[in-house]
Amino acid sequence: MQELKFKPKSKIxxxxxxxxxxxxxxxxxxxxxxxxxxxxxxxIPIFTDEEIKQEASLDKMTFKQVYYEGxxxxxxxxxxxxxxxxxxxxxxxxxxxxxxxxxxxxxxxGVGAAVYSSEFASRRVRELxxxxxxxxxxxPSVVLGFFALIxxxxxxxxxxxxxxxxxxxxxxxxxxxxVIPIVFTVAEDAMTTVPRSLREAAIALGANPxxxxxxxxxxxxxxxxxAGVVLGFGRAIGETMIxxxxxxxxxxxxxxxxxxxxxxxxxxxxxxxxxxxxxxxxSVLFFIGALLFIFTFAVNLSGDxxxxxxxxxxxxxxx
Amino acid sequence: MKKLILTIxxxxxxFGIAMAGNVTIKGSDTLVRLGxxxxxxxxxxxxxxxxxxxxxxxxxxxxxxxxxxxxxxEASRDxxxxxxxxxxxxGIKPYRASVALDGIAVFLNEKNPVSELNFxxxxxxxxxxxxxxxxxxxxxxxxxxxxxxxNSGTYAFFKAxxxxxxxxxxxxxxxxxTAAVVNAVSKDxxxxxxxxxxxxxxxxxxxxxxxxxxxxxxxxxxxxSDGTYPIxxxxxxxxxxxxxxxxxxxxxxxxxEEGQKVxxxxxxxxxxxxxxxxxxxx
Numbered sequence: 001m002q003e004l005k006f007k008p009k010s011k012i013x014x015x016x017x018x019x020x021x022x023x024x025x026x027x028x029x030x031x032x033x034x035x036x037x038x039x040x041x042x043x044i045p046i047f048t049d050e051e052i053k054q055e056a057s058l059d060k061m062t063f064k065q066v067y068y069e070g071x072x073x074x075x076x077x078x079x080x081x082x083x084x085x086x087x088x089x090x091x092x093x094x095x096x097x098x099x100x101x102x103x104x105x106x107x108x109x110g111v112g113a114a115v116y117s118s119e120f121a122s123r124r125v126r127e128l129x130x131x132x133x134x135x136x137x138x139x140p141s142v143v144l145g146f147f148a149l150i151x152x153x154x155x156x157x158x159x160x161x162x163x164x165x166x167x168x169x170x171x172x173x174x175x176x177x178x179v180i181p182i183v184f185t186v187a188e189d190a191m192t193t194v195p196r197s198l199r200e201a202a203i204a205l206g207a208n209p210x211x212x213x214x215x216x217x218x219x220x221x222x223x224x225x226x227a228g229v230v231l232g233f234g235r236a237i238g239e240t241m242i243x244x245x246x247x248x249x250x251x252x253x254x255x256x257x258x259x260x261x262x263x264x265x266x267x268x269x270x271x272x273x274x275x276x277x278x279x280x281x282x283s284v285l286f287f288i289g290a291l292l293f294i295f296t297f298a299v300n301l302s303g304d305x306x307x308x309x310x311x312x313x314x315x316x317x318x319x
Numbered sequence: 320m321k322k323l324i325l326t327i328x329x330x331x332x333x334f335g336i337a338m339a340g341n342v343t344i345k346g347s348d349t350l351v352r353l354g355x356x357x358x359x360x361x362x363x364x365x366x367x368x369x370x371x372x373x374x375x376x377x378x379x380x381x382x383x384x385x386x387x388x389x390x391x392x393e394a395s396r397d398x399x400x401x402x403x404x405x406x407x408x409x410g411i412k413p414y415r416a417s418v419a420l421d422g423i424a425v426f427l428n429e430k431n432p433v434s435e436l437n438f439x440x441x442x443x444x445x446x447x448x449x450x451x452x453x454x455x456x457x458x459x460x461x462x463x464x465x466x467x468x469x470n471s472g473t474y475a476f477f478k479a480x481x482x483x484x485x486x487x488x489x490x491x492x493x494x495x496x497t498a499a500v501v502n503a504v505s506k507d508x509x510x511x512x513x514x515x516x517x518x519x520x521x522x523x524x525x526x527x528x529x530x531x532x533x534x535x536x537x538x539x540x541x542x543x544s545d546g547t548y549p550i551x552x553x554x555x556x557x558x559x560x561x562x563x564x565x566x567x568x569x570x571x572x573x574x575x576e577e578g579q580k581v582x583x584x585x586x587x588x589x590x591x592x593x594x595x596x597x598x599x600x601x
Contacts (some may be wrong), residue, residue, distance in 0.1 A: 076489065080474070113528060147504075244495065245499075250489060250492045252492055259490075260490070270493065
């Protein structure tokens, strides 16, 4: 008689093994929770400490301030000044501007590549395109940033005669390179999971490949594409190294995409290393960190929720 | 496990005792590299002396000196009024000796026709009052400002020394490190930047004068060393009282021709010979 391949092992061992992996899972959760708590704890003095409140209260960070008597009220980020100025508005503007450029650049390319790869490409081409685009995600962002700083900025300046070599546009395009693989991967997955039966039904009704993908697959996969865009946006907001290197980091109020910009993430990276522990500047930087945390958390959560909904629909679980 | 902890404890105690009789140096991050090189070279010659060097910033070093936690404090600035007062309260008599110099250069693109700038012009340029190169004798083009991040000592020094503590223009693009500033200016015809003098590659130095009437001077080891280049600062060692014994030997060696040569090797600007001799403790 043949022996059993899976011998029943001792119950204790199985029990311990299970508890061990459960513990691992909870440690990850705990880590996120602790990071959250720590960041907020360091930011709290903004609301409680009188001395810090004088330098950087919530309304000083949000509204125009008169910093010198007789001069105009303005938004300004100059934390290391005789009169420290902690207006978050220029940083917010810079962050959003860079992310918008990145999305305008990455979404059409990412979605277009996904449609081509899942609908039109032959199997061989698809097996080439997919890994190559996904490799983009594996490039360290510091390398992308360096590329933008040294090569891309010069090319753009020469091509368009830009005044500022390092600007929001350059940073946004480099940022887009980091966002493309996210949009592409999620959108492509969404399209390939559209059930065969839907396609076959469309083909049976006499639709050509274009009609199948435009009227059948794309609408069905639309939530997935939206999720890809949302997740990509989260990355564009939180990404640090690329904008730190390529955006010029000037905290200015300007609607032009050809001016420099300073983003939240780059500000933290550049200033936190040597800020005086416990000062107003320190708390403000943590406050920015908390804002970024909440924002990217919300964005990623909503992206994931869309994906879960989509999966349910594709499997026919929702009515 | 217990044994290991015990061993570590004993070793730590042993070191603690061994260190107690020797020299600790603490302070400015600008100076820490130089302090370390000096310590290495000095310990090679005097194996009986153990020198421990650490950074942390000028403020940290001064606080340590006042608390008696360090023998020598390295600082890239003089002590503030407040700190002198506190020293008096604590019965510490700070003794200041400048040990090296540091110059800050203004970088321009090699194609820029401008070659000289005075303090008023630099201040105007960096505060944003002057925005076009033609206002300082150049071509008709917008000035693109490059600078350092606001936690940098160079940022603070340039601001205090050249700009009368006024804020940098919001349009100043801040870059991490002098190398990045030099790189940006080398690629930007209308760029201007500032940083340590040993860095320039692919850019040119602006000759700087304090006043319109003064002769503009190019930054170099010599002009910083003899004090003709106007954007320079002294780097200090502070002691508690006039140094004696090992401390005196160490200071005098650092100021000797040999010690100053070590400084020059790693791109600090040595003091002039007379100045160095004057700073030695007899």
